[in-house]
Amino acid sequence: MTVATATAPDQAALEKQVSGSSFYAAMRLMPPAERAGMFAIYSFCRQVDDIADDGSRPRAARAVELEGWRVDLAALFAGMPAGRAAFLAEAVRRWGLRQEDFLAVVDGMAMDVERDIRAPDAATLDLYCDRVASAVGRLSVRIFGMEEAPGEGLAHHLGRALQLTNILRDIDEDAAIGRLYLPREALLAAGITGDDPAAVAADRRLDAACRAVAAQAREHFRRADAILDSRPRGRLLAPRLMAEVYRRILDRMEVQGWAPPRHRVRIGKPLLFWLILRHGLGEGLRR
Ligand SMILES: CC(C)=CCC/C(C)=C/CC/C(C)=C/COP(=O)(O)OP(=O)(O)O
Numbered sequence: 001m002t003v004a005t006a007t008a009p010d011q012a013a014l015e016k017q018v019s020g021s022s023f024y025a026a027m028r029l030m031p032p033a034e035r036a037g038m039f040a041i042y043s044f045c046r047q048v049d050d051i052a053d054d055g056s057r058p059r060a061a062r063a064v065e066l067e068g069w070r071v072d073l074a075a076l077f078a079g080m081p082a083g084r085a086a087f088l089a090e091a092v093r094r095w096g097l098r099q100e101d102f103l104a105v106v107d108g109m110a111m112d113v114e115r116d117i118r119a120p121d122a123a124t125l126d127l128y129c130d131r132v133a134s135a136v137g138r139l140s141v142r143i144f145g146m147e148e149a150p151g152e153g154l155a156h157h158l159g160r161a162l163q164l165t166n167i168l169r170d171i172d173e174d175a176a177i178g179r180l181y182l183p184r185e186a187l188l189a190a191g192i193t194g195d196d197p198a199a200v201a202a203d204r205r206l207d208a209a210c211r212a213v214a215a216q217a218r219e220h221f222r223r224a225d226a227i228l229d230s231r232p233r234g235r236l237l238a239p240r241l242m243a244e245v246y247r248r249i250l251d252r253m254e255v256q257g258w259a260p261p262r263h264r265v266r267i268g269k270p271l272l273f274w275l276i277l278r279h280g281l282g283e284g285l286r287r
Contacts, residue, residue, distance in 0.1 A: 014087075015039055017039075018039050018046075025272055026237075027039065030143075030237075030238050033094070037091040038143055038238070044102065051066055051109065052109035052110070052113050053112070062113045063113050066106050066109055069084065070106055071083075073085050073102050073106070076089060077092070091143070095142040097139050101139045102135075108128055108135065109132070112179070116178040118180045119200070120181065121183065128163075129159065130156075130159070130160070133163035134155050134159030134160060134163075135155075140155070141239075146236070157227070158221075158243055161217050161218075162243075164213055164216055167181040167213070168210055169249055169265060171210075171262065172264075175197035175200070180197040180201075182200070182213060183213065186213050187209045190207075190208040192209060201260065202260055206259065206260070207257050207258045207259045209258075211254070214250060217250055221250075224243055228240055244279065245275065248275070249265050252265045
């Protein structure tokens, strides 16, 4: 495949976009070329996510802008001047990243633009998680150098584990912008029939619904771990640390519970540092 030669990616700018993420430490530990690739993927995700979340602009304008990304990605993969997507060219060329995975991410963001997601059914939530998280995983596992089958499996399970945990952590922030990602089935099983985000966030029965979703996240973490454990020790340190950081967030939320008022769970620097050491990442730190 021929890919348009990109303008040199501005690493400092990419890194700045990534630096606020829970996954920054994991990406920082990768060797320079892989790290640059992950930063590019993350920056792409950040840019399309910012479009989807920009509530100050009409939905139609945001949809047009996402469509522009689809056009730029098509140009990139056709070897043409790729506009905003040009900075992805090196990563696409080097790791054979697939157009369909980038497009899936854009499709996921488009779900947020079309209407505010409110208590989606389980299948819709799963599709959303596949697009906004597992597709990112499918791009990432190519950079990790994984073979097709375990790579697909890791992306499937770790993407869903991380996204469900993120949803459980961000209930209040999402409600503040009119969104409720918790699945309808879990809400109904807990006796919650409405889908008004603020009302649901204030409902004490939410704890039971969230525990059911947390169990799903745990099962995805378990299956992601099984894939990671089958790979040689000392490899795949980045996804191991990504999983560990978010699993700790899930652990803390389960202790705290989801009955309002909730306190946003964070992983502080000392714990992060300890997790890095525990995973034998000292090697990465010296790079
Ligand atoms: C194989 C593999 C690596 C799979 C996982 C793919 C992946 C990294 C998905 C991201 C999903 C997610 C919860 C993003 C939030 O990022 P954020 O930076 O907004 O998170 P934060 O709010 O906690 O900082």
